[in-house]
Amino acid sequence: MQLVVARIGRAHGIKGEVTVEVRTDEPELRLAPGAVLATDPASAGPLTIASGRVHSGRLLLRFDGVTGRDGAEALRNTLLIADVDPDELPEDEDEFYDHQLIDLDVVTEDGTEVGRITEISHLPSQDLFIVERPDGTEVMIPFVAEIVAEIDLEEQRAVITPPPGLIDDRAEIASARDAAEPAGSGESAEPAEGSDGSGDPAQPGDAS
Numbered sequence: 001m002q003l004v005v006a007r008i009g010r011a012h013g014i015k016g017e018v019t020v021e022v023r024t025d026e027p028e029l030r031l032a033p034g035a036v037l038a039t040d041p042a043s044a045g046p047l048t049i050a051s052g053r054v055h056s057g058r059l060l061l062r063f064d065g066v067t068g069r070d071g072a073e074a075l076r077n078t079l080l081i082a083d084v085d086p087d088e089l090p091e092d093e094d095e096f097y098d099h100q101l102i103d104l105d106v107v108t109e110d111g112t113e114v115g116r117i118t119e120i121s122h123l124p125s126q127d128l129f130i131v132e133r134p135d136g137t138e139v140m141i142p143f144v145a146e147i148v149a150e151i152d153l154e155e156q157r158a159v160i161t162p163p164p165g166l167i168d169d170r171a172e173i174a175s176a177r178d179a180a181e182p183a184g185s186g187e188s189a190e191p192a193e194g195s196d197g198s199g200d201p202a203q204p205g206d207a208s
Contacts, residue, residue: 001099002038005030006080008061011072017060018072020080027059030082040079047080096151105157106131106141109149114167115139117158129158139167 005027009019024030031052039045048064066072084097098120106114106129118138119130127143141147141160150159 001084002081003084003097004040004079005037005082006059006061008075008078008080010076011069012055012060014069015062016066016068016072017062018066018075019058020061022059024082031059031061031080035082038081038083040081044075044078045080047075096153100153101129101151101158103156104151104153107157107159109159109161114141114160114162141166 003024005022005024007021007023009021011017012019020031022031031049033049033051035049037045037047037049039047047066050062050064052059052061054060063075066075101117101120104117106117108114113134115131115133115138117129118132120143121128121130121140129141129143129148131139131141133139141162147160147162147166148158149161152159
């Protein structure tokens with residue numbers, strides 16, 4: 001399975017380094033020297049990471065065969081894609097890859113059916129489950145510990161404890177994508193992570 005782990009930004013300096021927008025919670029693994037990454041567009045790769053360092057809070061990468069600023073600038077906006085074993089789990093037991101969460105049944109603690117997860121929306125403040133209900137409408141459920149009580153991959157279900165108004169008639173519901181986000185907003189988990197698939201593992205956050 002392929003997950004997008006970064007997007008190449010502008011060239012840095014004259015020696016072939018580029019800034020990257022990291023899209024994985026495991027950059028030390030996915031973006032380590034020696035890693036061979038596929039690209040989108042495919043014609044730009046594959047690329048082998050020669051070195052990496054952090055400068056002013058940004059990750060800088062240099063690739064084998066890219067030695068000058070012009071070559072680095074030509075890679076701008078290229079997506080870096082890693083091959084990931086679909087059975088692999090994030091190191092943190094409270095994290096999950098998007099592909100593990102897609103299609104899980106969502107139920108309340110008393111067993112009431114809510115729907116099925118069809119998408120993970122990665123927002124700056126938290127992740128959201130986009131859940132399709134039996135009637136075809138959609139409800140957005142924050143992936144926070146106070147609401148998502150359990151993720152059971154064996155039973156293929158997510159158990160939630162929704163506060164009043166989240167999934168009843170007072171909830172904000174988008175019907176059949178009619179109220180979808182404007183194009184370009186939010187962060188998709190590509191290419192799946194994505195839905196990685198941002199490739200970023202999703203994890204429950206705080207409800208603050």
